[in-house]
Amino acid sequence: MNETQKTGIFWGVAVVVALIAAIVSWPSSNNDDGGNIGNVIGTPxxxxxxxxxxxxxxxxVTFNEAQGELKNFEVRKDAESGLWTIPSKGGYPADAIEQMRDAANALVGLDVLDVPTDNPEDHAGMGVVEPKLEDLEPGDEGVGRLVTFKDSSQKVLASLIVGNEVKGQAGQVYVRKPGQDPVYVVKLxxxxxxxxxxxWIEEDLLQLSSIDIENVELKDYNASLGLQGVSLTKNYDVELAKDGTTWSLTALKEYDKTNPLAEPTLVSVDPDKELNSQKLNDLTNALDDLKFVDVNRKPEGISANLKADKDFAADQEAATQLAGRGFIPVPLGPNREIEILSANGELTATTKEGVKYILRFGNISGIADDDKGGDKGDASSADEGDVTGGVNRYLMVSTVVDESMFPVPELKPIPQTLEELDALDNPAPPADEPLPTELNPAEAPAPATPEMKEGESEAGADPSATDDAATPKEDGEKEGDEKKEAETEKAVEEVTAEQDGEAESSEPAESADSDAADSGDAEPASGETDASGEGESTTVGEAQEAADEQAADESPADGDEKAASESADSKAAETTAPAEKPEPDSSDVKETEEEKLERLAAVQEKITKENERKLEERKENLQQARLTSQALNARFADWYYVIPEATYSKLRISREELFDTSGQSSPNPAAMPPGMQNMQFPGFPGN
Structure with missing residues (x-):
């Protein structure tokens, strides 16, 4: 290896070392987005x-600057049940499906608009200091809200410290990721x-409608726990019925002020005295819209119907916590079972579905220590005189089924024999029902009386019948009179003709003679006259007489007879012949015994089904009421509710407010008597 190669290797190593040194000496940063923070702008x-x-x-997580405390609020979905709860409120059920979706959407797709700083010293001014209790003290400022979303495996999906709004930029805020220095501007x-x-909750606590309320019962009493035991004052009980918008008084009872355990006295109320409808309507509307602002979990051992189990009697801490909120456990049951007395009475409302809501009113919220069980006061400090604006009050709720709303239906008897079937087919009329006219002679119309003939004694005729017979149809009467006159004239002419010997007697004359003979007034034969000429005059007079008698004997005349006949036919048709021939019913047809037995079986089956339907309908309605009550108690069982004092004032009605006094003043029977009866219950706090 020559020197040139050695030199090249040396310089190569030097460059690598320099790069390493540069990386090592680069200012440390916990920014996930790398050194160039400007590259994150416009990205999620x-x-x-x-x-x-x-x-x-x-x-x-939020920070209370005045107290130097952190406040945690959490909403969580149970992995097994799939229900949302609020762990920070003892696991109270949350109505969080839509609210949670909207909250998570606020961070999904949240784009960075700007990165104004990565200097930790700027965090307080932008309100993005992380709320960590170990790093904070009372009075610290600039602490933001820490928002964290996790999935079902508790993996963090997003975590963000939300700070102040950006001045001059509506909807833009400063945010920071926990553990990182850069501050981002986002539109949030x-x-x-x-x-x-x-x-995060269903605010409508009772989930009932005022129009469904049918009965209301108020129990106005006060109970408190003191050093000498439980003090109890009972004022009055009242039961009220509601029909639409109309109220009525069922019962009003008052108690002996010196002995609250004595049976109450039923009060007689003037029927003209009107109930205070405005107050009562305000009460039902308040029930309809009953909202609560907070909850606390009740101690273990109190069941859904607000009765305590055996172990609860020995739990002094639980009893103290309960009494501190205005709910005093006392052995009131038949076997000294522990039941709950309320500091400020009870209200019961029953719906048309048969579900009875029981509301018990406790102390003002804040008298008891919410976290440690409430040993800072007793119910005596919860009197109305101590109430100030803006306070809240404890409430406990339970439900039961009012089985009196489901009476056993009246069932139809089922025939068992052919005799019972016949009795069912032909029931006897009720005792107070009159018999039919055809079976009751006293009610039958009087028979028609024939027209009294000339010469008949008036004493033997019914005056009313005579009047009726003497009053024929107007047309028939005229026709009869005209016919009488014509016959009389004809008879006179015939008699005159005989005297002159012109002709033989005609048929009408013979008829007249015959009628005259029948009447017993016949005269000598025609032609036997006086030769002196007096016979003609006498004969004419006799003929006139005979004609009059004939007319009188015709009873009734032709026209009268026709009218009377028509009237009689019409009445007979009305009483004996129906307009149309009815179809023959089963009673008109002779049944065989086998056919009767078949019909008996059919009737038995029909009535049995009708009775079963009535019973099944009652059973279904009762079962539905029980299911509704169970579901409601599942919600109410574990909780004290906190309601606004303004709502409580509408639900509590004093004795003097019960009736519309129209400006009249009356003493307040609900006032606390000077010598309140103290009752001792051994084994409970204060004894």
Missing amino acids: LFSEFKDPLTAASLKI DDTPLSTEFQE
């Missing part, structure tokens, strides 16, 4: 985070990145 900040649905958890809508509890 998280190039691998493309699908928001892959995000299975979100954690947001951070609205979905909220740590507000209400933004």
Whole structure:
């Protein structure tokens, strides 16, 4: 190897060493994007985070400057159940599907607009200091929000410190990746990145509609736990029914102030006294729109129906925590089972589906220490006089099924014999139902009375019938009168003709003579006249008399007879002959015993199916109510809810507010009496 080659090798090694030295001596940087940070402008900040649905958890860390504390808010999807929960709130169920998608979308496709600095000293001024408790002290400023998305395997999909807005650039903010110095400018809508509890839950707590509420019960009492035990004051109970928008009072009971455990007295209310509909409507509307602002997990051992198990009685810490929030465990059950008394009474609302909601009102939120179980006060400090604006109140909710809303339906009896089938086919009329006219002679119309003939005694005739018979159809009456006059004139002419000997008697005359003879008034034969000429006059008079008698004997006259006949035919047709011949029913056809047995079996099957349908409908409705109640209790069982005081004031109605007093003042029976009864429950805090 000559000198030239040696020199070349030497210089080659020197260049390599220089490059290595240059790399080693280059200022250290933890920027993933390399030394030339200007190359990242216009590129996605998280190039691998493309699908928001892959995000299975979100954690947001913020810093409280005044207290020097970090606040963690987390939403997580359970890998097994697929349900979203809020671990930072004890695992409370989250309504996070859409909210989580929107939050993840805020970081998907987030492009870098600018890189104003990579100097750590600028971080505080841009609000991108990382919230790490070990590096912070109370009063530190410029701390940003740390937002981190992870997938189901807990791999980080995106993590970003969100700082201040860029002045003069709407929608643009400073951001920084944790552990890196460069600060980026991005256009970010951070609205979905909220740590507000209400933004991540179903706010409608009860999920009922005011129009579905049918019954409301208020139990107005106060309970507190003191050094001497449990103090209890019961004011009144009231049961109210709601039909649409109309309220009615079912029962009002008041308690003896000196003995709250005594049975209440039923109060008689003036029927003219009106309920305070405005207050009651406000109450149901508040139930419809009941929202809560926070939750705390209840101690173990309290079931969904707010009864305690045996182990709970020995858990003094759990009992103290419960009482600190205004829910006092006392042995009230028949076998001294532990039940819950509320600091400020109860409200029960039953829906038309048969689900009964029970709301128990506790202390003002903040009296108890939320983190350590609440030993900073008792329920006595929760009186209305101590309430100030903006405070909240603890609430516990449970549900049961009101089985009185599902009465057993009335079932139709099933015939078992042919005699019972016959009785079903021909049921006896009810005792208070009158018999049909044809079976009740007292109700049958009186028979028609014939027209009284001349000379008949008036005492033997029905006056009403005589009047009816003497009033024929108007047309028939006129026709009969005209016919009588014509016959009379004809009879006179015939008698006169006989006297003159012009002709023999005609048929009408013979008829008249015959009628006259029938009446017993017949005169000597025509032609036997007085020779002096008096016979003609006498004969004419006798003929006139005979004609009058004939007319009187025609009862009724031809026209009257025709009208009466038509009327009688019409009435007979109405009573005896139907307009149309009905189809013969089964009772008109003689059934054989075999046919009757077949029909009995068919009737039994039909009635059985109808009864089964009624029972099945009740069973389904009752089962649906139970399922609804179970699902609701699954949500309510583990939690104290915190509601606004303004909502509580609408749900609590005092005795004096129950009725519309129209400006009349009345004493407040709900006021605490001077000598409140103290009841001792051994084995509980305060004894």
